[in-house]
Amino acid sequence: MKVLVWNENRHEQTNKVVADIYPEGIHGAIASFLQDDEVTVKTTTLDEKEHGLKQELLDETDVLVWWGHQAHDEVDDVIVDRVKKRVLDGMGLVILHSAHFSKIFKSLMGTTCDLKWREASEKERLWVVDPSHPIVDGVGEYIELEKEEMYGEHFDVPTPDELIFISWFEGGEVFRSGLTYRRGKGKIFYFRPGHETYPTYYNPEVQKVIKNGVRWAKVTDNQTPTYGNAKALETISEKQ
């Protein structure tokens, strides 16, 4: 199974807090816990040629993990279309945290993907509301994060195919924080936590959810529907 972790990788260059927490970049931290005997992980970032998202690399990728925040607009539309086509053709996509506002996610959802937010180092508790879903395999009834950015409802996305987590925030809000969607033949998992100034991606349960999410998002490419003009399978009667 081949996983590509893509990161904007800008905060890491300019914000010492972020650089100290993630010395190998957010992509490096995520790659290091995803890598195992069954999963081969590569990482690429925004400032590489073609944003590190060449067609050949996407073609061999089973699941793409995406983290972005301040530079969504710098992602070239041609590359967004390329990624979208791969998702619809059967690549998995895991969208993390502030990537709710990425071009690729908004384009697949068809909505604004807007929400409330607040940076106040507040407690988040992610409650499992779909306890038999494979994405929460090995996770307890909730995950508690001492300090996170708040995201609050209303979250302007289509009704998810599956709702897996709902977050409670210390400041009084709630958020649908684990969502799955099928689009074309691709499977998409949105997972909320992971603000760059907190060490969220070192939390073992957050890591477990992302690992599970990556496995869940892999598509068994079992079917290739045909589209377009189709010959009749039954005799069609003559009509006047």
Add this chain to the structure above:
Amino acid sequence: MKVLVWNENRHEQTNKVVADIYPEGIHGAIASFLQDDEVTVKTTTLDEKEHGLKQELLDETDVLVWWGHQAHDEVDDVIVDRVKKRVLDGMGLVILHSAHFSKIFKSLMGTTCDLKWREASEKERLWVVDPSHPIVDGVGEYIELEKEEMYGEHFDVPTPDELIFISWFEGGEVFRSGLTYRRGKGKIFYFRPGHETYPTYYNPEVQKVIKNGVRWAKVTDNQTPTYGNAKALETISEKQ
């Protein structure tokens, strides 16, 4: 209630069969059965200035009905974005037949919206699978159309919020032919029948469904969620 019926209006100019069936254009035929004491209907077409979709007109429109086929690519992206924004802000949208491939529908769905098709004057029978839905108010167990174009599965759209009709085709295919979606605050109804060379929009039950669909799609603009930076509603504890 204010309804705008938009039509590409090209087949009517070049194909005598279509012009004979719809002398006032497909938009004219649809407008004439939608108009009643409670509904004010306007029509506009592709070749008008700004495609007849000026901001002011959209702003006062409750529900937009859309028919297009051969000229989807000629619809300006700026206008598509304008219509999409209005839908997400709470305008209803009824997408008819070949408008499954319109820019506006594809942009709201996030998928290819591809399907199988065949022009063979074959029988279509649309079965109601959600009998208590207001869109089938006054409709029997099925609607039978003697001659229609075939659309067949797989239809590459997101799982609908509600599935209302499934079509049986003489040539051996099936199709999910009545679908609803909520996107942002807008309500969307896709209804399959209406190939330009058949008099489908004169069928009384097809008319009833479109009338019901237009009423269903009107949004009670009851809520304006706030987005962006949000003040805490509860005291957030100091952390180290």
Add this chain to the structure above:
Amino acid sequence: MKVLVWNENRHEQTNKVVADIYPEGIHGAIASFLQDDEVTVKTTTLDEKEHGLKQELLDETDVLVWWGHQAHDEVDDVIVDRVKKRVLDGMGLVILHSAHFSKIFKSLMGTTCDLKWREASEKERLWVVDPSHPIVDGVGEYIELEKEEMYGEHFDVPTPDELIFISWFEGGEVFRSGLTYRRGKGKIFYFRPGHETYPTYYNPEVQKVIKNGVRWAKVTDNQTPTYGNAKALETISEKQ
């Protein structure tokens, strides 16, 4: 429109706190805000003959509102089956608070409908997550209740057709607190708040939601599907 408010009406007889808050019973309080020019309201209670749920009364009822808590087991199975049949035939059903554990709700859901709970006079904030739904017409972004019983996830119900409210609780939990389901031709709305020892049903926004919910649950009885042995609509070929 004819509404029947059914109440167990036992706490009111034995608990002075409840009796003081609801001197006319919970059913009386609910009936008084539902009644208006368009809605005729009746109330019945557990200890009446046939629990006040005679066939003739159910047959003329458009929407049944149900409150129960300590005496679910005393509701006769024959009456439960009668109510269920009416719901499936097209009666609306509004299930309030502790009626999550009523026989009628469990029978329609097919699951245990279990949950976490705590009586600690804590703050509940119900966030709207479906802002264009008619059930939240006229309601703000959230409803705040100073003191309520807590209900927490996991709530063991089927995935709702629509998720309208998510509750935040002071003690750290979340709950899916406004849910809709279609079963047969009936429409069901579950709404969480309303513990008997708090004056929740006097809250104007709670009242608005229940009023809206009752209107939403009324079924337009537009279709009577036929079931059983069916004559072929097309010629079936002879086979060997």
Add this chain to the structure above:
Amino acid sequence: MKVLVWNENRHEQTNKVVADIYPEGIHGAIASFLQDDEVTVKTTTLDEKEHGLKQELLDETDVLVWWGHQAHDEVDDVIVDRVKKRVLDGMGLVILHSAHFSKIFKSLMGTTCDLKWREASEKERLWVVDPSHPIVDGVGEYIELEKEEMYGEHFDVPTPDELIFISWFEGGEVFRSGLTYRRGKGKIFYFRPGHETYPTYYNPEVQKVIKNGVRWAKVTDNQTPTYGNAKALETISEKQ
């Protein structure tokens, strides 16, 4: 993985046509293609003690396959409750053909599960409408059965979590013929084909779907939610 195939096994005793097609019973035919290196299959039938559904056997069963038709009423309610409890606790359940009317399925759905039907040896074509679902792994765009009983809409079940097949029938009907549901921690797959007088369960693609369905229905028992009275996770303020 442990699978239990349960069959009513009555037609096989009284109808020579059925006995000739399924000399080992329908359960025997299904068991023989399910059995492989990873799957251990047992079979039991209605006329065994406790219908062959003892608690110990259910406790060790991962997925139960159910075929019944003429003797649904003879299944003891106590046994139905036992099976239901196991499903809600995390056992998979595959419901075949006429078992749409079994007590266990109706009890989990909460609806009548009624439908149209006709025995006329007509052609059925099951179209895949969810091509990336694991249940259709290795299956083409459709499955064609030369002779089957017809089941037609309206099918009175809750909206499925996933719709996988839609059937086209020679006589003019359609049917949602592959449906999935989650109830409690259990996963349920309904699959339409398999009338007792046709050799449907020897069709290789039907077998593939049932094999895939059994694998899909196995629950990873990853979570045991707690229910009932819950201690607060946060401090609850004193109120007047």
